[in-house]
Amino acid sequence: MELVLPNELGYELIARDAVAAFARxxxxxxxxxxxxxxxxxxxxxxxxxxxxxxxxxLRVQVSCCVDDDRLVIEVCDQxxxxxAPKAEPLSMVEKVSGFGSLRGMGxxxxxxxxxxxxxxxxxxxxxxxxxxxxxxxxxxxxC
Amino acid sequence: xxxxxxxxxxxxxxxxxxxxxxxGDVTTFAEEKINSAYxxxxxxxxxxxxxxxxxxxxxxxAGIAILIGIVTEVNRNSQKLAVSGxxxxxxxxxxxxxxxxxxxxxxxxxxxxxxxxxxxxA
Numbered sequence: 001m002e003l004v005l006p007n008e009l010g011y012e013l014i015a016r017d018a019v020a021a022f023a024r025x026x027x028x029x030x031x032x033x034x035x036x037x038x039x040x041x042x043x044x045x046x047x048x049x050x051x052x053x054x055x056x057x058l059r060v061q062v063s064c065c066v067d068d069d070r071l072v073i074e075v076c077d078q079x080x081x082x083x084a085p086k087a088e089p090l091s092m093v094e095k096v097s098g099f100g101s102l103r104g105m106g107x108x109x110x111x112x113x114x115x116x117x118x119x120x121x122x123x124x125x126x127x128x129x130x131x132x133x134x135x136x137x138x139x140x141x142x143c
Numbered sequence: 144x145x146x147x148x149x150x151x152x153x154x155x156x157x158x159x160x161x162x163x164x165x166x167g168d169v170t171t172f173a174e175e176k177i178n179s180a181y182x183x184x185x186x187x188x189x190x191x192x193x194x195x196x197x198x199x200x201x202x203x204x205a206g207i208a209i210l211i212g213i214v215t216e217v218n219r220n221s222q223k224l225a226v227s228g229x230x231x232x233x234x235x236x237x238x239x240x241x242x243x244x245x246x247x248x249x250x251x252x253x254x255x256x257x258x259x260x261x262x263x264x265a
Contacts, residue, residue, distance in 0.1 A: 009170075009171065013201065031231070031232065034232040035232075038203075038232070038236065042203065042204055045203060045204070091241065092240060092244060092245070095215075096214055096245065101208075102209075102211045102212055103205065103208045104204075105204040105207060105240055106204045109204060109240070113239075
């Protein structure tokens with residue numbers, strides 16, 4: 001399944017609902033679908049805000065496929081500069097103590113909610129972030 | 144798009160606790176509403192503040208960042224903060240990001256009020 005979203009905050013919810021329906025059809029349990037939904041929204045927000053720098057002319061592409069073992073999601077932007085997250089995000093103690101931005105938790109959340117995640121080479125311009133979930137209750141459904 | 148008006152914030156007082164009801168989505172667009180409600184209860188001198196979540200289908204990292212800002216202010220003002228009404232999923236998310244270090248998480252409003260009572264009696 002492939003979706004192309006306008007580069008505007010709020011559209012991540014459209015993608016979330018579509019991918020959640022896809023995951024349900026694939027037989028994934030509800031608590032894992034909640035994880036998928038949160039991870040997907042965070043990846044889309046990163047693409048919109050950082051990759052595409054809030055540029056309304058650009059788009060975010062979400063692709064989602066499932067095999068016997070995994071649900072794999074890719075979120076790609078069209079940004080001209082590579083997304084460079086901080087190697088070590090600030091801890092909650094550091095944030096509360098005022099040592100930096102209160103934001104910057106998206107990648108950490110995705111990595112904790114999914115079974116694998118990271119940026120992957122992207123043939124064209126922009127960044128591509130892939131994350132995957134092991135399927136627990138499999139059903140047959142193609143990409 | 145459609146996110147700006149997806150959160151309703153209101154304040155009330157019960158058993159000496161300032162309750163901020165958050166009904167709807169907590170995202171970057173919630174900042175002014177949440178901060179304004181917090182300022183209101185703080186200006187009234189509230190020592191105990193409860194963020195009571197309801198019908199929260201969507202809380203993202205930008206929304207959590209707003210809540211971290213509230214935690215910072217709560218610490219600065221020597222108040223006590225708790226949260227209630229979160230789904231199991233968002234309770235997990237709050238623990239994941241470390242918010243549970245700063246705000247006790249309760250299943251519902253009544254449990255939270257009991258917790259504050261124990262705290263004030265101690």
